[in-house]
Amino acid sequence: MAAILGTVKYGIIGVGMMGREHLINLHHLRSEAVAVVSIADPHVPSQQLALELARSFNWPLEVFSGHQELLDSGLCDVVVVSSPNMTHYQILMDIIHHPKPHHVLVEKPLCTTVADCKKVVDAARKRQDILVQVGLEYRYMPPVAKLIQLVQSGTIGQVKMVAIREHRFPFLVKVHNWNRFNANTGGTLVEKCCHFFDLMRLFAGSNPVRVMASGDMDVNHKDEIYDGKVPDIIDNAYVIVEFENGSRGMLDLCMFAEGSKNEQEISVVGDIGKGEAFVPESVVRCGSRVAGRDGVQTIKAEDDRIKYDGLHHGSSYLEHLNFLSAIRAKGVQALAVDLQDGLISVAIGVAAQVSIEKGRFVTIEEVVNEHI
Template structure:
């Protein structure tokens, strides 16, 4: 497992260092690299800008944002790192008319994703769409269905799967190291939601609700590990402390800050997720048990400047090389590359898609089912009942079960017989 981590790191370092010797100009990109345009240059759009500039696999030729402050802050990213400033489009038509653009990144707030995609889809160019793909199940299904006939790849911004501990955990689980997975336990402890432009993340109508907005990452991981579809969900949650007196433009904040979610999967796997958003520091934990043993992965991090993250993984399977656990924190040059390095790995996947190659970046079907799991959990909180997924979707007149909308869930052998 340690060797695997070394390979992951050295492969990324090779890309970061490719054709760009120490003496090269910071703006030097690999010859023939594709050109990107970015819509939405707020906090996440700028993280993408930094990652793309750091990787040098693509150049950013243009940006568009409705907010002058966001544009200014984005341009600063280019000047501060010695890169040529991109064009600043005055509207989306300007961007879609720019013949240089090979791929488009949508990094606007959740409630705008469908509308922005509709405005650019006639280009047919590869798209990177931030998570969650939508705020409603209807819009998520609409986008997932649109992706099936879209002429290029659409990759979703579910980059947590590339955090060090999760890359290793997913590989170990898919290799069958734990045998047949039976139980999954995930948790996130962190401080409250950060400030946003026009504070869209304080309102469920704009974010989709806390479990959709923030936690689709964890339901994506849980769904992948369970390798099945959620069947029943029970959740309890609410707002204990955060934003109780917060209002913006006369609207009071209505988002939850803690939750406990239990998911029963169609194949019998049981999962649980704990969210707490009134912690001082960040902590993520994953425990997965199969018929051969248990894997534990964790990450400690901080929003406070100058504090590095640290990750650890342990595989309690007799004879396993990681039985006693080891520190799997990425080296600083990678870890500093956004969300503890995961954003860099996500861009390597996106660059491959843009070049017409396959990559294991999140698909719209995976994004859709992450949202369905999260949305059903919120429905369980609202109704204080166990919610049956198929019954509820049928009652709402929604059908996310057709071909192409169900993620590839048969990625590994899960039978007890093959992994005694």
Template sequence: MVAKLNYGIIGCGMMGQEHLRNIALLPDVAVAAIFEPDAGMRALAAEAVPSAKMVDSVEDVLAVAEVNCLLIASPNYLHLQQLETIARIRPLPVLVEKPLFTAPEDAPRLAALRAAYPAPIWVAMEYRYMPPVARMIEEAAEATGGIRMLTIREHRFPFLEKVGDWNRLNRNTGGTLVEKCCHFFDLMRHILKSDPVRIMASGGQSVNHLDEVYGGEKSDIWDNAYVIVDFASGARAMLELCMFAEGARYQEEISAVGPKGKIECLVPGPGRFWPEHLGEPPVAQVIVSPRDPKGPRVVEIPVDPTLLAAGDHNGSTFYQHQRFVRAARGEGEVEVAVKDGWWAVAMGLAAQQSALTGQVVDMTTQTYAPGAQN
């Protein structure tokens, strides 16, 4: 067992900074090395963790002897390449931000990595660990009698500005239904305990970033979509995404329904975006609505203010790191494995394919899905 974990951080932009704040809350954990090429973000990281060595490459992070686990929080299109570099030089336990990869042709490389990597790889699917979502998942089977329909609605703000505006182009992100929505496709599989068999979608760019141009390329990221997914279990799920709806009281609304009843959770967005003149931000809720006898039961799920202040994900980044640390020490299982992150991207790629072609996508025939690589 490793007594103390020393993270090496690869990429320390907006999300990386959130990771730093949450790692700082963990006992017997430190950040030993940081690689961040952007001067502004590098300065912020050095200020946040003055004891960390600021280095100039992934290879330099791996050369720091004290580093015994890794976090990848770089732009999406770099994740797989950086994992391959780590595998070649010094494979350590790694927490890698979503998405795992960004294009269908990357799937064979990911399959090779998964087969050979000797240490834990944990994919950062924070939404599983939001307290209201975790509570809903815990009670869903009893409340519904077996979920037959699952709906996830996210009404939120537009994409935030990232270093170098990398997230304004589909070729860098994998596309909105991969970049943003792989979280929700992961939740669907996790909640329903089944794999997808058919996906159909409609989506596009309707309001945001319409006139933005970066290096001669027009921004092409989508800002709204509907996605319907049929699962092998017979359950079905739907995603509704709107990224020009930041006026909503809650950012995520998730509902699960079965023969016995309905359970839902309501999750507020980042507190820093809540208007001060409206008073205190809303508190997350879980609502159980049985069919018989009727009578919805509402439970508020408050989150530790320290965790809310440490990031934009309702405390989930902290809880995710808690679990990753246990897995890295050999004290717990990897809860979000490569296969989970892979399926989430495959579902996003299929949804985008469906929206572009107007056709239903059969997941059992897609070469970029995990099953095709086994």
């Protein structure tokens, strides 16, 4: 893998809310010799907002309406794909097949279907000269990272149960309201919850076997109509995931729960203890069965490396820092979140969506082999 000498030059494909968030994060990494040099987006208002941001950073940008023009320009070493979910597949394939190698950070979900994820994984295997990292950045949130460290150190013993609660606000308004429809997002349990399925797998230290879910659209978006169509994205669900090693995960999702102190609460229970993480409170609690309630410790989770908190409590900043380190290591350092991680997080979400539709357990094998 070729070394990148001097400044690492980034292009951002898709400069809506998340694309501009990446632009700000990269600005805060200027001391690491990075620069955003180009953007691509067909939506002119998004282009203008990104240009205004870049001017405030004194970063001149080349602006393209399409990603192919950005790739063909030869300006970039790295591209960040933060376009709408349903565009990821074609953009990734175009990047992977481009003669000039571009390292890629692609926002979650990797693609909206397992079939498309598999095609991207297969294509990328043939390009040993590029790195592709998936933007499952919740791993980097300081309390979550601290909990991962506690679990992997053996502090709570063999993990048996992982419970993740996300109680939050409804989906935000996006360009052309693309995120209101399953066909564009992959479904709520793919679009939003691939983060949590990725964390479950990480905590369990095992791959998923089967999924059971119950969910519906009960409160949000029911009075909205776009081009004559009513949104079909669910706003609440319970999801149970069973893993190969016998551990279980459970997701409790509610997107009309603004009256919550914490947006995410994560509990991991092993055979000798329990760990919990709370976001945005940024607190971790850890206790053992032997010490009981009185022995529970509370730890404030912080990471001094974070220079910008942004929309995800500093995790996007740390994600970029990690990816840049992997790029500079010229393939010697393994990616924190690779394409296989991206594929499995989508597969669990798809299985959950199908489970709601069919009212039964759905195996990961069914989803991956497209037998549903």
